[in-house]
Amino acid sequence: MGETLTARAERGESNATESGGHVSRPFDERYAAALDDPRLAKNLTVFQTAWREARRSALREVDFDALRHNLKAAKTEVIANLDAVIAQFQTAAEATGATVHHAADAEAANAIVRDLALRHQVKIVAKSKSMASEEIDLNHALETVGIDAIETDLGEWIVQLRHERPSHMVMPAVHLARQQVGDVLSAALGRDVPQDDIAAQVAIARDELRKVFFSAGMGVTGANALIAETGTVMMVTNEGNGRLCSSVPPLHVVIAGIEKLVPNVATAMTQLRLLAKSATAQRVTSYSTMITGPTPGHQMHIVLLDNGRRAMAEQEEFREALHCIRCAACANVCPPYREVGGHVFGHVYTGAIGLVVTPFHHGLEAASGPQSLCLSCNACEIVCPVGIPLPRQILDVRKMVVQSKGLPLAKRVVLNAYAWPRAVDLLTRIGSRAQQPLTRGTSFVRARRMPILRRQTRWRSMPALARRPLRDRVVDLDSGARASPMIPNRAAGLTVGLFPGCLTDRVYPEQGEAIVA
DSSP states (O other), X not given: OOOOHHHHXXXXXXXXXXXXXXXXXXXXXXXXXXXXXXXXXXXXXXXXXXXXXXXXXXXGGSOHHHHHHHHHHHHHHHHHTHHHHHHHHHXXXXXXXXXXXXXXXXXXXXXXXXXHHHHTTOOEEEEOOOHHHHHHTHHHHHHTTTOEEEEOSHHHHHHHHTTOOOSSSSOTTTXXXXXXXXXXXXXXXXXXXXXXXXXXXXHHHHHHHHHHHHHOSEEEEOOSEEETXXXXXXXXXXXXXXXXXXXXXXXXXXXXXXXXXXXXXXXXXXXXXHHHHHHTSOSSOSEEEEEOSOOTTSEEEEEEEOTTHHHHHHSTTTGGGGGOOOOOHHHHTOHHHHHHOTTTSBSSSBXXXXXXXXXXXHOHHHHHHHHTTOOOOOHHHHHOTTOOOHHHHHHHHHHHHHHHHOOOHHHHHHHHHTTSHHHHHHHHHHHHHHTHHHHTTSSEEOGGGOXXXXXXXXXXXXXXXXSXXXXXXXXXXXXXXXXXXXXXXXXXXXXXXXXXXXXHHHTOHHHHHHHHO
């Protein structure tokens, strides 16, 4: 029988991540490793497919657009009056017996929690799921002073045991198959854990983690919303560990970004109706908890975290990112995320929203590699429950990266060439004919005939230039019979402008033809 987590912690042996908080490799290494992982894309494809179907079913009972409009309006109002709303929340929370702290950055937030733990002689911290604590790397900050922080969310605990960051904001271990989870638990607990029996894995984890709640001197949770009018912390979980972390240990610490503020209970309920459907594609999560003040005889401390959020609010192009409710729907529909996962497509915060907020929380360099993978397909904005213009914001981040680092020589030459469109048109037409020995009548370049491309085409085919670009084909299409509108509408008969982009024009003109037709 393996030792318990608490036994190791009591001897001073860490259950947390490696030095520095997480194993971290350069972006190019993580990218290559993700592409070489035969299970990763398969696991994430299965997840995304199931999530889409479940979300579609869950949304049937609500007016998604109306709820999104109302929540977005409320969030906009809060950000516009941030100082007043913070003051209102602090007054209400302190009236219930809670203590409110303000942290300008990650270092300040960690110092607040660390000092509280040391003052109360805490040895073990039970943590509920909190992306804000991941953002500030709280576990490592506590570990440096001999305090062991143990994740009690099952997915968070699994990635903690693997010395990883969460790969998804809501489902931290979604990148892992059940067999991998079984291996992790077997290694951590020193006994055989079934690889294919999820129920058995959950039961074993539950027994192991339950001991943590009753050994911990401090419980740390996040917040899904902070209700200004009542000083209430709203917390949503599926495992119930949040309630135990907030009520069993004598000291409860909430860490939440200042963007989590909402004006009133009605707005919190609107968010609740959208959150589960957008996050886990459920009608409602198993546990929706409202905490107004500390448990009798206990202490409650609320740390309001800035860490770049005010700077975000001051920049009009990024302000709407503060509306985010951390549902991770943007990752659940993202093609690059499906292929490489959150350890590559993001930093601490993953998915499209992660590309946008990372420069403000962790610096531009941390977002530099991940943002380069975005396809600008706009799927993230369509599903976002607060309508954040994520594709545009990612382009703004890309602009910041280019201004800071410049472009690689080859890309700079190609993009600068577009200043002479007639020359580009002539060269691509010549290229479409000159490539024939390499394509042999197919729609892709045969890499073995161009050794210089073998590395880039090791797992994919390079598309060939089309013989006739879309601009030539549209002329023929325009002279033909016009299709009837699929759905009768007032726009029928109006002129539509089509901006196909260079790939659709020169490489995939059939896609453009289908759109026009």
